[in-house]
Amino acid sequence: MQNRSNGDEKHSGNGEGTTGGPARPNTIRVAVLDSHDLIREGLAALFAGTEDLECVGAWSDPQVALRQIENLQPDVLLVDVHLPEQAAFETLRLLPSISPQTRAIVTVDCREEQCVILNPHWNSASHQPLRVVSQAFSEPDDCLQIALKMGAHGVVRKQSSFRYLVQAIRSVHAGQHWMELPTATRLAQQYLITLRPGEAPAKSGVESLTLRERQVVTLIAQGRSNKEIAHELHLGYSTVKNYVSSILEKLALGDRTQIALYAIDQNVIEA
CATH class of the missing domain: 1.10.10.10 (Winged helix-like DNA-binding domain superfamily/Winged helix DNA-binding domain)
Known part of the structure; x- marks a missing residue:
């Protein structure tokens, strides 16, 4: 897929910018904000081969992305939760004002059972200390919960298959929220405890x-x-x-x- 410049961004040769070619009818227009070149370029190529999906932009710089999203108005935006300087959450905060129709899906790295905050006994040689993203909530959450509170309409683990991601995109575009079953179960349990605090073990x-x-x-x-x-x-x-x-x-x-x-x-x- 050939990339071309748009607005004040020049083509960098690393899979960033808006994508070329005429818009396809009856497609879901997807944009990607991720700090990894391979993920941006790989997703753009995979979307190009999916009949009802079209990648309209892919960026690593959140400021550039927000400027172009305002013009492009994509249907779905994929946001890497680990963008530098907590930019993913700022992007989620600003998105409704610059592109109200765009629904956001956040991509996260670790699996539910491997989150060291949710499961302190889990141990991995690749574990890095958690960076807390926001103090805007009365109770601390993992990055997934914070993303949902900031307005994300879905969350997808990067370990998921492309088929799973496509299902998430289609569902979120159709107005639904998307998350894996263990996450939904945990959030439901937390909500029920707030309704029945006396029953908490x-x-x-x-x-x-x-x-x-x-x-x-x-x-x-x-x-x-x-x-x-x-x-x-x-x-x-x-x-x-x-x-x-x-x-x-x-x-x-x-x-x-x-x-x-x-x-x-x-x-x-x-x-």
Whole structure:
């Protein structure tokens, strides 16, 4: 597929920009915002071979993408959740104002069972510490939940097949929301607990910690000070102190050193 420049963006030879060729009738117009050249170029090629899908643009730069999306008005936008500088969530926030008809699907890397925030006992040599994306919510979430709260209409794991992605695109374009069954089940369970808080089972140990407390434990085990944790998580210094106090109480520990040792022993973080 030949790429050509549009507006103030010049063709870079790396699969970015708007795509050439006349528009096909009765197609879903898809755009891709992803930091990886291979994914952008690969998806554009796959869409070209799918009868009812057309790739109208593919970018790695969110600012360039937003300018061109305003003109292109695609039906569906695929957004990589791990764009630099938390740009995926800013894109989701701005999208309704610049292209109201565009519905967004967020692509994420890890599987549900491999999320170290949702499953602190899961361990992988490739695990990297979680970067918290926003403090705009009363309860901390994984990146998938944040994306949904920011307006995404669907979420797809990058480990999924192209056929699965096409199903997601068609469903979201038809006005539905799309997510895998384990994610939908987890969100439903969390919602039901808010309706029936008295039925929530008692938890202990790591399971008693909130997602934010697990994040604080992870950073403590990395040797971060309260000031550094506050900066990393976009929290106030006193808020971090309150989290540390809560962690000590829930885990029946005496100090930060014990928190760090506990985190390593319980695989809250990678040892």
